[in-house]
Amino acid sequence: MSQFVSAVAILGGFGILLGGLLAFAAKIFAVETDPRVDELLGVLPGANCGACGYPGCSGYAEAIAQGAPTNLCPVGGASVAAKVASIMGVSAETMDRxxxxxxxxxxxxxxxxxxxxxxxxxxxxxxxxxxxxxxxxxxxxxxxxxxxxxxxxxxxxxxxxxxxxxxxxxxxxxxxxxxxxxxxxxxxxxxxxxxxxxxxxxxxxxxxxxxxxxxxxxxxxxxxxxxxxxxxxxxxxxxxxxxxxxxxxxxxxxxxxxxxxQLENRPKAFIGDECIGCTICKKACPVDAISGELKSKHSVDSDKCVGCGVCVEKCPKKTITMQ
CATH class of the missing domain: 3.30.70.20 (Alpha-Beta Plaits)
Structure with a gap:
């Protein structure tokens, strides 16, 4: 009986010792994780498509925490990019869809x-x-x-x-x-x-x-x-x-x-009442969609207008808009 108790005590001692060593090793070799990674995973869509260039959403979250751009998720788009930027404390970066x-x-x-x-x-x-x-x-x-x-x-x-x-x-x-x-x-x-x-x-x-x-x-x-x-x-x-x-x-x-x-709903140019008739827009239009005399208000032929926006850029009075 005493031998049995001794064996149990010895094994128990070894267990305590090894447990202490494992606890010490875990503390010494512990890899610190950025708490922001979990927050980022919470806002990323979870599609794991890899379109961002990283191995799934978790890989992207870790990369963001290390400084990767915040707008690489095409699935989440601008709304997710804004949330990611907020977590990282940076301004949202825009990206064309x-x-x-x-x-x-x-x-x-x-x-x-x-x-x-x-x-x-x-x-x-x-x-x-x-x-x-x-x-x-x-x-x-x-x-x-x-x-x-x-x-x-x-x-x-x-x-x-x-x-x-x-x-x-x-x-x-x-x-x-x-x-x-x-x-x-x-x-x-x-x-x-x-x-x-x-x-x-x-x-x-x-x-x-x-x-x-x-x-x-x-x-x-x-x-x-x-x-x-x-x-x-x-x-x-x-x-x-x-x-x-x-x-x-x-x-x-x-x-x-x-x-x-896909041009059915493209906007057309519209000239406002502030037009001074400088003729700059008329000369710039590549399809001759603008008419008008010098110093008189000009107008746009919507059937000819292709919505290129050149006239908007050229107008010195900024009275041309796309509608």
Whole structure:
């Protein structure tokens, strides 16, 4: 009996000793955590999409606590960026909202196929079989990998076999961008209303032979743009959104309609009563939408106005507004 008690006492002593050592080690080697990380996790959306460039919301929260920008979460947008900035005690940084754009208009009706694909109905699988069944090697395969990748229900497939993006639902997480094997989905500022919906770098004659809506590199858009915002390189038009004014002149000139514009609700210029008739706006207007005599109040022809805003910038009396 005494041996049993001794054994228990010895084991108990070892347990106390080891416990004390573990407690001491835990205190010495403890990693201090920033209490702000938990606060940040509380305001981040928890989508864990990785669009911020960090491994999930927890990774981003830790990075913010160490000085990373506060506005990298496209899912949360400006409201979350403001809350994050408040926690960090800094001013909120603005960032243009980004939305996904499908750079292809060549659906079933516009672009033919090379062969009848009967494999697994995914874009990845179709692309692996001889580079896809579509005649255009740049175009959308139409099997909906992007739609399935979207966690927010922002993408649907049209009857014509092309993805349709609901920009109101799009969070800019870029999961659809990663899912597309042909890289035809890209991101653009939500305020950019004009887009080139083609990625083909084939020569115009080759494009016309396989697709009715592809870019043929004719440069009519480039010549029409008064702001030097669109250029054709490698047979493909591309827009510099830092210069584009959403005027839509390139949209009107494009013969294949591969350039599209969401221009229905764009504002138009309006000249107020403070106009002194200096004619500066009239001379600056790229579409001759402003009329009026010297020293007389000018007016805008809303049917001609493209909403570029040049007249607003030029007016010395600041009497022109966009409405």
């Amino acid at each position: 980004q939305v996904a754009t499908v750079h292809c208009r060549g659906g079933k009706e516009e672009c033919g196929i090379r062969f009848q694909y009967a494999g697994v109905p995914t874009c990845q699988a179709a692309q692996a079989v001889g580079g896809g069944d579509k005649l255009c090697s740049y175009g959308c395969l139409g099997y909906g990998d992007c739609m399935r990748a979207c966690s927010f229900g922002a993408i649907s497939m049209s009857d014509n076999g092309l993805p349709v993006i609901d920009e109101d639902k799009c969070t800019g997480c870029e999961q659809c961008v990663l899912a597309c094997p042909r890289n035809i989905i890209g991101m653009r500022p939500a305020t950019a209303l004009v887009q080139v919906r083609c990625l083909s770098e084939a020569k115009g004659k080759e494009v016309r032979a396989i697709c009715s809506t592809g870019c043929i590199g004719c440069r009519l858009c480039e010549k029409a743009c008064p702001f030097d915002a669109i250029h054709v390189e490698n047979n493909l038009a591309s827009i510099d959104y830092s210069k584009c004014r959403n005027c839509g002149l390139c949209v009107a000139k494009c013969p294949t309609k591969c350039i599209v514009g």
